[in-house]
Amino acid sequence: MGADAGGRDGVTAAQSTNGAAPLVELENLKLYFPIKSGVVLDRHVGDVRAVDGVTLAIRRGETLGLVGESGCGKSTVGRTILRLYKPTAGRIVFDGRDITKLGEGALRPLRRRMQMVFQDPFASLNPRHSVGRIVGEPLRTHGLATRREAAARVRDLLLTVGLPADAANRYPHEFSGGQRQRIGLARALSTNPDFIVADEPVSALDVSIQAQMINLFEQLQEEFELTYLFIAHDLAVVRHISDRIAVMYLGTVVEVSPADELYDNPLHPYTISLLSAVPIPDPVVEKQRESILLAGDVPSPANPPSACRFHTRCPYVQPTRCRDEAPVLRNLATGHEVACHWAEGIKAGEIKRHELPPVFDPGLQEAAPEPPPV
Amino acid sequence: MSVAELEAQEIQLEAPSGLWRDAWYRLIRNPGAVVGFVLVAIFVACAIFAPLIATHDPQETNLLLIVKGCCPGPSRAHLLGVDQLGRDEFSRIIFGARYSLVIGIVAVSVGLSVGLVLGAIAGYAGGLLDSVIMRLMDIMLAIPGLLLAIGLVAALGQGLWQIMVAVGVVNIPIFARLLRGSVLAQKENEFIVAARAVGVRRPRILVSHILPNAIAPVIVQGTLAMATAIIDVAGLGFLGLGPQDPGTPEWGTMLTNVERYFQSAPHLALIPGVAIVISVLGFNLIGDGLREALDPKLRGRVGRFRQRKMLGFLRRRRTAARGA
Numbered sequence: 015m016g017a018d019a020g021g022r023d024g025v026t027a028a029q030s031t032n033g034a035a036p037l038v039e040l041e042n043l044k045l046y047f048p049i050k051s052g053v054v055l056d057r058h059v060g061d062v063r064a065v066d067g068v069t070l071a072i073r074r075g076e077t078l079g080l081v082g083e084s085g086c087g088k089s090t091v092g093r094t095i096l097r098l099y100k101p102t103a104g105r106i107v108f109d110g111r112d113i114t115k116l117g118e119g120a121l122r123p124l125r126r127r128m129q130m131v132f133q134d135p136f137a138s139l140n141p142r143h144s145v146g147r148i149v150g151e152p153l154r155t156h157g158l159a160t161r162r163e164a165a166a167r168v169r170d171l172l173l174t175v176g177l178p179a180d181a182a183n184r185y186p187h188e189f190s191g192g193q194r195q196r197i198g199l200a201r202a203l204s205t206n207p208d209f210i211v212a213d214e215p216v217s218a219l220d221v222s223i224q225a226q227m228i229n230l231f232e233q234l235q236e237e238f239e240l241t242y243l244f245i246a247h248d249l250a251v252v253r254h255i256s257d258r259i260a261v262m263y264l265g266t267v268v269e270v271s272p273a274d275e276l277y278d279n280p281l282h283p284y285t286i287s288l289l290s291a292v293p294i295p296d297p298v299v300e301k302q303r304e305s306i307l308l309a310g311d312v313p314s315p316a317n318p319p320s321a322c323r324f325h326t327r328c329p330y331v332q333p334t335r336c337r338d339e340a341p342v343l344r345n346l347a348t349g350h351e352v353a354c355h356w357a358e359g360i361k362a363g364e365i366k367r368h369e370l371p372p373v374f375d376p377g378l379q380e381a382a383p384e385p386p387p388v
Numbered sequence: 389m390s391v392a393e394l395e396a397q398e399i400q401l402e403a404p405s406g407l408w409r410d411a412w413y414r415l416i417r418n419p420g421a422v423v424g425f426v427l428v429a430i431f432v433a434c435a436i437f438a439p440l441i442a443t444h445d446p447q448e449t450n451l452l453l454i455v456k457g458c459c460p461g462p463s464r465a466h467l468l469g470v471d472q473l474g475r476d477e478f479s480r481i482i483f484g485a486r487y488s489l490v491i492g493i494v495a496v497s498v499g500l501s502v503g504l505v506l507g508a509i510a511g512y513a514g515g516l517l518d519s520v521i522m523r524l525m526d527i528m529l530a531i532p533g534l535l536l537a538i539g540l541v542a543a544l545g546q547g548l549w550q551i552m553v554a555v556g557v558v559n560i561p562i563f564a565r566l567l568r569g570s571v572l573a574q575k576e577n578e579f580i581v582a583a584r585a586v587g588v589r590r591p592r593i594l595v596s597h598i599l600p601n602a603i604a605p606v607i608v609q610g611t612l613a614m615a616t617a618i619i620d621v622a623g624l625g626f627l628g629l630g631p632q633d634p635g636t637p638e639w640g641t642m643l644t645n646v647e648r649y650f651q652s653a654p655h656l657a658l659i660p661g662v663a664i665v666i667s668v669l670g671f672n673l674i675g676d677g678l679r680e681a682l683d684p685k686l687r688g689r690v691g692r693f694r695q696r697k698m699l700g701f702l703r704r705r706r707t708a709a710r711g712a
Contacts, residue, residue, distance in 0.1 A: 093581070096585050098581060098584055098585060118590070121587070125585065125586060125587030126587065129585065129586070130582065130585040132578050132581070132582060133578075134578055137577055138578040138579050138581075138582050139582075140579040140583075140601070141601070142408075142600045142601055143596075143597075152586045152587070155586055155587050155588050155592075156587065201586070205586075
């Protein structure tokens with residue numbers, strides 16, 4: 015898949031809208047899932063810190079890519095923005111309005127404006143509903159159309175996403191994965207939203223279908239002036255579609271940057287090692303490419319490392335600061351933010367990478383921390 | 389027929405739509421289920437057309453018939469013989485089907501309706517409400533079913549309606565637990581999250597997204613419960629907790645007073661027993677067939693076999709059409 019012109023054009027588009035207020039703003043967003051244990055009464059013994067202090071802004075009309083390995087909390091961020099989870103702390107602002115504490119009733123009118131496309135095209139469509147009913151459900155829910163209007167609108171939507179109009183009378187199990195994903199996209203588009211969270215919408219698809227879907231996403235963005243939060247773990251896909259990219263590690267954002275800038279000039283050690291793992295489609299260069307293997311496993315989000323969360327695996331880890339001071343996102347170049355104390359030194363080549371032997375530390379893998387002393 | 393038309397037919401065959409319709413196809417192709425349907429159809433027909441089928445009034449006694457010792461067996465006048473009071477056994481069995489059918493329906497309806505509501509609320513609401521409801525259900529399950537039913541009859545008073553309600557109440561926790569588990573499993577599905585993201589109201593999510601997907605095991609259990617309800621009510625009737633008019637031609641009650649005649653007239657015990665077995669077997673076979681038809685893991689097995697046969701047939705015709 016060519017990660018070329020599309021991305022660069024997008025950057026200029028995003029920069030031209032820089033002046034406008036962001037559509038979505040997250041301030042120190044935290045979402046902890048409680049760990050409970052006990053036979054009769056559930057005791058709260060700890061938290062899985064799925065999202066731990068994320069600050070992000072998504073500008074109107076841009077595509078913000080959110081990358082990170084499995085379990086780093088990127089999907090949770092997407093779902094929390096849509097208030098499918100109740101945030102533990104922090105603030106979510108949608109179009110200038112604080113929606114952190116809104117109840118389900120107050121949220122409903124806003125749900126029309128923010129929609130979601132899911133990862134699994136098989137699980138995200140109700141198998142007992144016809145496609146027409148699935149795509150028309152948002153219309154019915156928000157009272158946007160009478161029955162007849164809804165049927166016509168559903169046909170239009172299906173054509174828009176590249177499905178035959180007679181798909182409306184059929185059931186999800188009659189469609190392939192790619193087609194189902196189009197159904198999910200038609201559902202998300204039905205209410206004419208401003209903002210769509212795309213939660214790994216192409217990860218479950220074949221590569222050839224992925225390209226089609228990505229192009230469809232871009233085409234729809236142009237047509238309907240959509241803003242995307244595009245969650246993915248495929249770096250090539252993200253580079254192609256995103257204007258800006260945020261990299262997450264263990265519940266925190268470690269780097270935010272314009273898409274191409276991130277790939278050309280990664281600053282955070284985690285991003286550097288992540289990008290070093292991307293194969294290069296040129297046998298000569300590929301042979302010389304040195305991929306940085308990170309030591310150990312991702313620590314448990316129930317018991318994350320203190321200070322910089324990456325210090326347990328960081329190939330550039332320093333004796334000072336890394337283990338006792340949490341880095342915040344700092345703006346280094348224009349629009350390029352990074353959460354690392356030593357980013358400048360690493361970039362200048364003053365700090366060299368040292369080999370960390372892969373250490374198996376069972377303490378870091380425990381699902382739950384010890385219960386606090388009574 | 390043109391090649392294109394035949395191909396269109398093939399596509400139609402390859403894509404049967406609707407999960408319920410799929411399940412129905414699989415069900416009517418299951419020999420066990422078909423036998424079950426036949427048995428239940430006979431049973432229901434007997435119940436509905438009892439006055440037309442029966443040869444005698446089921447309550448009419450004719451003591452003259454038993455003067456020569458108890459009790460005359462099958463004869464031309466009395467197809468299945470007469471009981472200890474000279475009543476026609478065949479007519480009593482036919483009319484008894486009415487009672488058993490009503491018993492099954494009422495008992496299952498009571499259990500199903502209350503169980504469904506409690507199970508759906510417990511599964512969907514979760515938390516404290518779930519714990520309270522399910523602990524109550526556990527308490528009910530801890531008491532042996534028949535014992536609980538006897539206790540309930542003791543409280544409600546004896547009679548046919550009372551034992552039907554009692555058996556229904558015994559069924560409540562079974563349905564509630566089943567539906568709760570099923571709802572819990574469906575609740576985690578991504579399409580539920582999708583419905584929430586769209587802004588569908590919670591009660592509507594439960595009714596239109598969760599229940600249609602969670603109801604299959606309950607339907608199976610409901611059919612099987614028909615069978616157990618008939619047995620349980622017969623059991624309570626046998627214990628003398630059933631209809632207080634001993635003339636009532638209810639199968640369980642009919643068994644009550646015949647143990648004295650086991651040796652001289654075993655048919656008095658056997659015939660109502662066989663009637664119970666046949667109706668229970670019918671419901672059980674349907675229930676098992678439904679379980680297989682609704683099980684997503686088995687989806688398409690029988691259907692595909694039929695499709696292959698049909699596709700082969702169409703292909704042959706297509707080749708013939710090409711040749712011509």
